Amino acid sequence: MSMLRLIPRLDIKGSNLIKGIQMEGVRILGNPHEFAFRYYQDGADELLYMDAVASLYGRDRLLDIVRQTAANIFIPITAGGGVRSVDDAVELLRAGADKVAINTATVSRPELITEMAHHFGSQCMVLSIEAKQVADNKWLTYTNNGRENSGIDVVEWAKRGVALGAGEILLTSVDREGTRRGFDTTLVKAVRQAVPVPLIVSGGMGKPEDLLEVVLEGGTDAVAMADILHYNRFTLEEIRKAATNAGIPVRCMA
Amino acid sequence: MNRVTVIDYGLGNLLSVEQALRHCGADVVCTSSPELIEAADFLVLPGVGAFGDGMKGLELRGLLEPLLIAARSGKPLLGICLGMQLLFENSSEFGLHAGLGLIPGIVRGIPPLSNKDGSRRRIPHIGWTGIIPPGNRCSWDEPLLDGLPQGVSMYFVHSFMAHPTEESQLKAISNHDGVEVAAVVSRKNLTGCQFHPEKSGAAGLKLFENFLRLG
Numbered sequence: 001m002s003m004l005r006l007i008p009r010l011d012i013k014g015s016n017l018i019k020g021i022q023m024e025g026v027r028i029l030g031n032p033h034e035f036a037f038r039y040y041q042d043g044a045d046e047l048l049y050m051d052a053v054a055s056l057y058g059r060d061r062l063l064d065i066v067r068q069t070a071a072n073i074f075i076p077i078t079a080g081g082g083v084r085s086v087d088d089a090v091e092l093l094r095a096g097a098d099k100v101a102i103n104t105a106t107v108s109r110p111e112l113i114t115e116m117a118h119h120f121g122s123q124c125m126v127l128s129i130e131a132k133q134v135a136d137n138k139w140l141t142y143t144n145n146g147r148e149n150s151g152i153d154v155v156e157w158a159k160r161g162v163a164l165g166a167g168e169i170l171l172t173s174v175d176r177e178g179t180r181r182g183f184d185t186t187l188v189k190a191v192r193q194a195v196p197v198p199l200i201v202s203g204g205m206g207k208p209e210d211l212l213e214v215v216l217e218g219g220t221d222a223v224a225m226a227d228i229l230h231y232n233r234f235t236l237e238e239i240r241k242a243a244t245n246a247g248i249p250v251r252c253m254a
Numbered sequence: 255m256n257r258v259t260v261i262d263y264g265l266g267n268l269l270s271v272e273q274a275l276r277h278c279g280a281d282v283v284c285t286s287s288p289e290l291i292e293a294a295d296f297l298v299l300p301g302v303g304a305f306g307d308g309m310k311g312l313e314l315r316g317l318l319e320p321l322l323i324a325a326r327s328g329k330p331l332l333g334i335c336l337g338m339q340l341l342f343e344n345s346s347e348f349g350l351h352a353g354l355g356l357i358p359g360i361v362r363g364i365p366p367l368s369n370k371d372g373s374r375r376r377i378p379h380i381g382w383t384g385i386i387p388p389g390n391r392c393s394w395d396e397p398l399l400d401g402l403p404q405g406v407s408m409y410f411v412h413s414f415m416a417h418p419t420e421e422s423q424l425k426a427i428s429n430h431d432g433v434e435v436a437a438v439v440s441r442k443n444l445t446g447c448q449f450h451p452e453k454s455g456a457a458g459l460k461l462f463e464n465f466l467r468l469g
Contacts, residue, residue: 002431003382003407040455045382074274076409076453096269098453121302123380123411167378198380221381251382251407253456 003249004215005045005222006236008229009202010036012051012081015061019230021178023130023146026052029230033068039229040073042236043253047073048170048200048224050101050128051081052145059088063095070096078170080128085112086119093120101170103128104143107150107157110164117165126200127166129154131187132174139187146174154187155194162195169195170224173203178227180206188218200224208234208242215248256466259294260284261321261337263311266302271334274452278462288320295469297324301336305345305361305414308336309353318354325356328443330468332398338439338446339416347414357441359418368432375431382407383428385437385449389421396425396438398445398464406457408437408449415448443468 010032011018017035020026029035036047047069051062059082066079079092080101089100100120106113106127116125130146131139131154139154158169171191173184183204192199201214202224211223228234243250258280260268268284275282275298283290291297299321301308312318325331333341342353345361353361364377384405387394394400410428416436418424426438428449439446445465451458 002376005381043455070270071273072277074270074277074452074458075455093267094269096267096273098267098270121378123378167380196374196376198376252384252403252405253407 002221003251004211004243005200006239006250007046007048007200007222007224008036008039008044009048009050009224009226011226012049012062012065013053014057015065017230018052019178019226023174023177032065035230036069036073039236040075043240043251044075044236045251046076046078046222048101049077049079054082058082059091063091066092066095066097078126080126086115089116089120093124099124099126099168101126101128103130106161107141107143107152110160113161113164113166117167122165122167125166126168126170127158127161128170128172129157129161130172130174133184133187137186137190142174146177155190158191158195162197166197168198168200170200170202176204177202179204180227182206182210183214183218185214185218188214188220192219198222208239211239211243212246212248215243216246256280256296256469257294258282258296258298258466259290260298260300261291261317262286263301263308263315263317265308265311265336266300268300270452271298271300274459275462278459278466280466286315286317288316291317291320291324294324294329296466297329297331299331299333299337299340301334301340302411303336305336305339305347305353306349306351308340309351322354322356325354325444330465331444332465333444333446334452335412335448335450338448339414341439341444341446342416342418345414356444357418357423357439357446358420359416361414361416364413364415364430364435365433370432375433378411378413379430379435380411381409383410383430383449385426385428388424388427388434394425396440397468398438398440398447398461399426400464402457402460407454408447408451408457409453410449412448416446
């Protein structure tokens with residue numbers, strides 16, 4: 001088993017860190033950099049920035065936040081939100097991001113995935129999939145931050161995305177997001193069995209033990225978490241300990 | 255003063271390397287100027303991308319000769335990721351390409367199949383992996399790793415790996431799905447790491463601090 005990656009997810013609106021429930025009704029929590037720096041010091045393996053409104057208002061704020069983060073936080077940074085082209089991705093990478101997550105633009109123009117992989121390598125292209133359950137073992141892909149139904153089956157889309165060059169998948173369960181009800185392990189398992197690339201699951205982590213099922217049964221490589229950390233309900237150290245106690249390897253710190 | 259020149263040969267993002275070195279107290283410039291390579295106290299050869307493009311990037315900017323002269327002058331040089339691989343004799347990435355030939359050995363793809371059960375290995379190797387001394391050595395024999403615990407995790411992103419000819423020049427390995435990957439190599443003033451210290455948190459910064467003490 002490779003090392004489980006623990007990834008704080010920071011959803012951004014303008015200059016602020018926000019948190020919603022099922023991607024709606026967002027609350028403003030504060031300065032994202034302060035949260036990010038605390039998570040870095042607490043041993044986060046990576047950081048994930050998602051700009052919730054970049055597609056409406058542009059990515060300038062996100063670029064500023066990434067730039068500020070890269071100046072004194074030395075772990076991998078994935079950034080996304082409103083990226084529509086290779087040029088948009090170049091801006092984020094120049095600001096200090098290591099990987100770029102794209103959802104909406106890949107659904108409307110799937111060849112963007114291949115363009116990204118050719119320019120930067122597939123390890124740089126994170127396919128962000130927002131999934132809503134519509135029936136037993138059936139999920140559909142949503143775009144525009146969980147607002148629009150594309151009608152595309154999540155498992156089929158994951159396979160196609162990887163065939164086109166996606167190097168990693170960020171799988172967000174819109175149903176679970178912000179609910180603290182635990183991850184949708186059935187969804188994760190379905191996608192895990194369909195594609196070989198690393199998988200980051202997001203949405204629903206309420207307590208440290210929630211990651212055990214999604215790792216051991218779901219087979220995820222990484223867990224993104226927001227609510228559990230932003231509201232100071234648990235620390236990364238407690239979460240790492242829960243993983244270690246269950247025999248899941250995590251990063252050995254200096 | 256710790257004047258560090260990060261060699262810009264058109265591949266990959268140098269921002270993180272520059273900022274991490276600055277964080278460790280170095281006076282850093284990113285440049286493709288041969289004069290600044292000569293003037294530097296320390297050289298860093300970073301790089302993300304394909305081996306052939308890397309050699310071409312150095313050649314097009316007229317950096318091969320200055321780099322070889324600097325390397326032979328005894329100046330501390332750290333190659334990172336592709337930058338480490340370029341120190342070797344050749345690589346088979348997208349056809350056979352000659353490298354700088356400063357460290358004996360070759361660069362080849364990570365074997366796609368596990369020897370143990372024939373299962374497919376995950377390639378590229380991306381993520382945090384622990385590094386340990388090679389063979390049965392019980393300590394690092396390398397100043398670059400001073401103060402770092404054995405098994406400490408570093409952040410890797412690569413599909414190719416180096417095979418140093420001289421066993422003594424291999425200083426740390428990491429185990430990726432059952433294959434031993436050369437993680438740190440050194441030969442006299444030349445050092446290299448396959449992982450990204452600039453993305454490896456406190457452990458990576460420690461390695462940079464050690465590097466800045468080599469002068």
